[in-house]
Amino acid sequence: MGLVKIGIVGGGKGGSSLYKTLKDIEQVEISMVCDILPNAPALILARQDGVATSLSLEELCAVPGLSLIIEATGKEEVRQRINLHKDRHTALLEAVGANLMMHIIEEKEQLSEMKRLKGELDAILNSVQEAIEFATSDGTIRFVNPSFSRVTGVSSKERIGQNIFEASPNGALARALRTHEPIFAHRSRVGGSDVEVVSNASPIVVDGRLEGAVVVFQPLTDIYKLMEQLQASNQVIDELKTRINQITTSMYTFDDILGSHPEFEKALDLAAKAAKSDSTVLISGESGTGKELFAHAIHAASQRRDKPFVKVNCAAIPETLLESEFFGHEKGAFTGALKTKLGKMELANGGTIFLDEIGDMNLHLQAKLLRVLQDMEFERVGGTQTIKVDVRIIAATNRMLKEMVKKGDFREDLYYRLNVVELRLPPLRKHKDDIPAYVHSLVLKFNRKFGKKVSGLTAQAEQLLLNYDWPGNVRELQNVIERAMVTVEEDIITRKHLLNLVEPPAAGESAPLGELMPLEEMEKRMVRLAVQRYGDSVEGKKKAAQTLNISLATLYNKLKIIT
Numbered sequence: 207m208g209l210v211k212i213g214i215v216g217g218g219k220g221g222s223s224l225y226k227t228l229k230d231i232e233q234v235e236i237s238m239v240c241d242i243l244p245n246a247p248a249l250i251l252a253r254q255d256g257v258a259t260s261l262s263l264e265e266l267c268a269v270p271g272l273s274l275i276i277e278a279t280g281k282e283e284v285r286q287r288i289n290l291h292k293d294r295h296t297a298l299l300e301a302v303g304a305n306l307m308m309h310i311i312e313e314k315e316q317l318s319e320m321k322r323l324k325g326e327l328d329a330i331l332n333s334v335q336e337a338i339e340f341a342t343s344d345g346t347i348r349f350v351n352p353s354f355s356r357v358t359g360v361s362s363k364e365r366i367g368q369n370i371f372e373a374s375p376n377g378a379l380a381r382a383l384r385t386h387e388p389i390f391a392h393r394s395r396v397g398g399s400d401v402e403v404v405s406n407a408s409p410i411v412v413d414g415r416l417e418g419a420v421v422v423f424q425p426l427t428d429i430y431k432l433m434e435q436l437q438a439s440n441q442v443i444d445e446l447k448t449r450i451n452q453i454t455t456s457m458y459t460f461d462d463i464l465g466s467h468p469e470f471e472k473a474l475d476l477a478a479k480a481a482k483s484d485s486t487v488l489i490s491g492e493s494g495t496g497k498e499l500f501a502h503a504i505h506a507a508s509q510r511r512d513k514p515f516v517k518v519n520c521a522a523i524p525e526t527l528l529e530s531e532f533f534g535h536e537k538g539a540f541t542g543a544l545k546t547k548l549g550k551m552e553l554a555n556g557g558t559i560f561l562d563e564i565g566d567m568n569l570h571l572q573a574k575l576l577r578v579l580q581d582m583e584f585e586r587v588g589g590t591q592t593i594k595v596d597v598r599i600i601a602a603t604n605r606m607l608k609e610m611v612k613k614g615d616f617r618e619d620l621y622y623r624l625n626v627v628e629l630r631l632p633p634l635r636k637h638k639d640d641i642p643a644y645v646h647s648l649v650l651k652f653n654r655k656f657g658k659k660v661s662g663l664t665a666q667a668e669q670l671l672l673n674y675d676w677p678g679n680v681r682e683l684q685n686v687i688e689r690a691m692v693t694v695e696e697d698i699i700t701r702k703h704l705l706n707l708v709e710p711p712a713a714g715e716s717a718p719l720g721e722l723m724p725l726e727e728m729e730k731r732m733v734r735l736a737v738q739r740y741g742d743s744v745e746g747k748k749k750a751a752q753t754l755n756i757s758l759a760t761l762y763n764k765l766k767i768i769t
């Protein structure tokens with residue numbers, strides 16, 4: 207269809223509303239608008255749009271090719287004049303007819319808009335997972351979406367037309383209609399089905415009048431399923447957190463171990479061989495000789511290097527918890543066991559477990575550990591299921607296990623089971639030749655840490671270190687060098703920086719240990735000596751307290767009095 211060219215006569219209220227409606231219709235071209243008043247509203251609009259305007263009716267009638275003239279003044283006289291001047295092919299539509307036509311156009315537009323909205327709404331309602339039901343104010347059910355039938359098993363055919371006050375009188379929809387109030391998180395069964403649901407319903411009020419209400423609901427099973435999934439995910443997260451906190455990979459390798467004294471080299475060779483096998487290793491040596499360092503290095507050089515390295519300090523775990531620490535526990539196994547917890551054995555699966563201070567493990571647990579070493583099987587505390595693991599054992603002790611076996615404090619069978627490869631680390635006093643190399647590497651390390659440029663030690667200072675007996679071994683040497691590096695202001699460590707650190711305390715406190723002195727004085731000296739030896743760190747203080755056979759808290763109290 208070609209363009210319908212229209213002229214509008216009359217630019218008042220009627221003319222301008224006609225103008226507005228017609229100008230948006232694609233097939234229509236408004237050729238001209240005329241009125242005797244230059245500022246008639248339709249004329250202003252037309253000018254804004256670039257549409258021709260005129261003050262003369264005759265001029266409008268003369269526009270060539272006009273299909274239609276709409277007379278919007280409602281005046282008989284105007285109609286007659288148009289008839290007189292218009293081309294005989296041009297139709298004339300009077301205001302009444304024009305209004306009717308406009309009304310039809312508007313209705314048609316509204317209808318197509320409603321159709322579009324309905325299409326969109328249908329698509330939404332049909333695609334949502336939640337069930338939706340609508341009822342009018344008298345309770346007649348008018349609409350259910352496909353999810354409604356999926357959730358309840360009741361077809362839309364069955365449901366639509368029923369009355370909600372009979373079908374589901376206690377449901378959220380009926381309540382919203384009764385109370386005119388929204389209803390939230392309402393739990394009920396859908397009438398006509400056995401499905402328990404959680405619903406939200408809202409009344410629909412138009413111009414203050416209740417038109418109906420709509421309910422949206424989900425079956426409880428879906429919500430339970432989600433909750434279960436959430437709980438399961440949380441449990442996995444918790445377990446992973448625990449694992450991450452407890453598992454470390456080995457932090458040191460053989461490259462971090464210094465020492466070339468023949469006796470020390472023997473230990474290194476044996477450790478390197480042990481790393482290639484899967485055998486259990488028992489590392490013995492005084493405190494601070496590097497037992498843990500060796501354990502790390504063995505793991506790092508073994509086939510298991512990419513698997514966990516889990517350390518258990520057998521002396522630090524309270525006896526009552528030792529078993530649960532090792533083997534884990536089931537939820538509710540004892541008061542405080544709020545959830546299932548994996549033990550160190552399970553955490554170390556595939557890797558290495560380092561049993562530090564093994565000599566401090568009680569006999570009951572020794573028996574259990576022996577069984578585990580033999581079968582690599584155990585049960586969690588409070589559990590019945592046998593758990594099988596593949597773990598390499600490295601144990602360490604600074605106690606004379608053999609002596610303990612003789613006294614009956616350590617199981618002989620366990621001792622032999624652990625002692626497959628025995629690695630004895632010599633005390634530092636037995637390989638003092640290595641001291642210069644240790645010192646060199648420590649000076650480099652602390653230069654980096656403290657931002658200093660210390661080049662080394664004077665010969666006298668070095669001699670002082672070589673004369674000392676190093677009861678705390680390499681750890682004590684580390685502490686001494688660290689303290690000296692903190693105090694040194696020059697670029698070389700001299701004897702004076704070390705004196706207080708490696709010699710018995712000066713004047714007043716200098717009585718050799720063979721001499722008698724007040725017990726109180728003796729205690730102070732021992733506390734000082736222990737902290738000097740093991741260092742100021744918490745770990746150092748723990749060891750000092752352990753060696754002095756007092757609790758950490760007591761050690762802190764004594765230090766407060768001394769300083």
Ligand SMILES: Nc1ncnc2c1ncn2[C@@H]1O[C@H](COP(=O)(O)OP(=O)(O)OP(=O)(O)O)[C@@H](O)[C@H]1O
Pocket residue numbers: 462463464465491492493494495496497498499500562602603604680681684749
């Ligand atoms: N041969 C070594 N080369 C370099 N550093 C060493 C050596 N031996 C020990 N160390 C260092 O000394 C410190 C103490 O070592 P480690 O903790 O391994 O001793 P330990 O024998 O396990 O002590 P404890 O029995 O008190 O637990 C660590 O910082 C370690 O890195």
